Amino acid sequence: MKLYFASQPQFDKWAIGAGQKYILISYHFIRKAKLHLPETMREYLQTFRDAGIELLIDSGAHTFQKEKSTVNYQEYFESYLQWLKENSDLIGRYVELDIENVVGLDKVNEWSDTLAKNLPTPPIRVWHRWRGGIKVWEEMCRKNDYVGFSGFLIQQGGGAELPLDKIPLFLKIAAENDCKVHGFGFTNPRQLSSLPFYSVDSSSWMAAQRFGHLHYF
16 A cells, blocks of 8 residues: 655654655645745656655645635646646656545536546546446446545545545445555545555644654654
8 A cells, every 4th residue: 555645845854754655735825935936846856756656646626625725626636637748757756636525526527538638647536426336336446556545534524525434335336346545635544454445645744743643653
């Protein structure tokens, strides 16, 4: 299982220095950090390549919705696509712009098809419970080589997108279709020891700077 450390530009050096080999970076945070200028971006991404790190690129959809950002979604998508095209040789896999709760699933599917046609690899498609139930998941696993779902709470006290007791069935269906599964924000050690995800990510390691803790890697 690959454990990606979800990072932000100001913390990347700590993850790299700790010897991590898998790091998730968000396009949303890169834009906010003004690291999207081509000459700066190439140097930034090259630091990961030089350290032998495999990058997973997140679209930032969850973050900018949580922040209630005012965003022109079509412009954001076009910017994301252009950035991925310019830097495809320095990054690994990347995630679709999964905001169907805002723009509708047809638009998300259109964007994801565009990404697949213009980049060396297709995006990681993301299941959300408002897309539908297990039949939708089965179809996603048949049509894609890499999919995921979130371990985040929808809202405080609202429960996870996929109940814990349903996860083994979802992973079984994916395995039957030779489809990899990523668990977004899903890093409970006791659960992961028995759940065969292909990859997961966590930002929990960054919480140390908020609470005065020191992690030993």
